[in-house]
Amino acid sequence: MSRSTLILTFAATVFATLALSSVDFGHLPWALSRAAGLASFAALTASVAFGLLISTKASDGMLPRPFVFEMHQFLSVLSLTLIALHIGSLVFDRYLGLSVVDLLVPFTSSENTFAFGIGVVAAWLTGLTTASFWVRSRIGVKRWRKLHYLTFAAWGTGLVHGLMAGTDTGAPVVYWSYVVSAALVLALTALRIVDATARRPAVKKPATTGAGRRVYSES
Numbered sequence: 001m002s003r004s005t006l007i008l009t010f011a012a013t014v015f016a017t018l019a020l021s022s023v024d025f026g027h028l029p030w031a032l033s034r035a036a037g038l039a040s041f042a043a044l045t046a047s048v049a050f051g052l053l054i055s056t057k058a059s060d061g062m063l064p065r066p067f068v069f070e071m072h073q074f075l076s077v078l079s080l081t082l083i084a085l086h087i088g089s090l091v092f093d094r095y096l097g098l099s100v101v102d103l104l105v106p107f108t109s110s111e112n113t114f115a116f117g118i119g120v121v122a123a124w125l126t127g128l129t130t131a132s133f134w135v136r137s138r139i140g141v142k143r144w145r146k147l148h149y150l151t152f153a154a155w156g157t158g159l160v161h162g163l164m165a166g167t168d169t170g171a172p173v174v175y176w177s178y179v180v181s182a183a184l185v186l187a188l189t190a191l192r193i194v195d196a197t198a199r200r201p202a203v204k205k206p207a208t209t210g211a212g213r214r215v216y217s218e219s
Helices: 003-020 029-054 064-090 099-105 114-141 140-149 150-165 172-197
Strands: 205-208 213-218
Touching: 029 064, 029 150, 029 172, 064 099, 064 114, 099 114, 114 140, 114 150, 140 150, 150 172
Parallel strands: none
Antiparallel strands: 205 213
16 A cells, blocks of 8 residues: 555545544444454454564464464554554544543543553554554664564553453453463563573683683583
């Protein structure tokens, strides 16, 4: 898709949102926002998991690495799209009464300020890490990887937002989905840390032989 097409699509979406913002859709926006929010976190968790599978090489031999990377990127874009739906639906919610500023600027909402604000932070972080896929060749792989660590922050803030602001958090299926998501990401992260530690080259320390000469030995 060309840049001009993207700009026109975005402009049309903004115009349609403003044009329909005065229409009362009842409880539909709230229900749609809740569903999109849960789906977006599930997609983000899956994206983080696929990213960790790449870095740990845990899926090598089972799944082709190009496929794992493509799934990682696709799920990141899907998560961001669902986040946009999650936030955009609330523009039409007459009962919650959140403004565009409340939905786009962190910690400006007068109701449930921290819980909503941390969700906005999660949305912006997800947008930033998703956009990084398209600048990877310009900034280099090393810088891209460092920038991509923000995915953990996006996932973590998204989890906090879901737990604190989610209407359906008390439902067993939603609660346990959060537990499973956290267990999966933490387990793969631990595996990533262990793998990185194992691959770290041994540090050579000076040692002295019985003859008084300094030699180097592996730590």
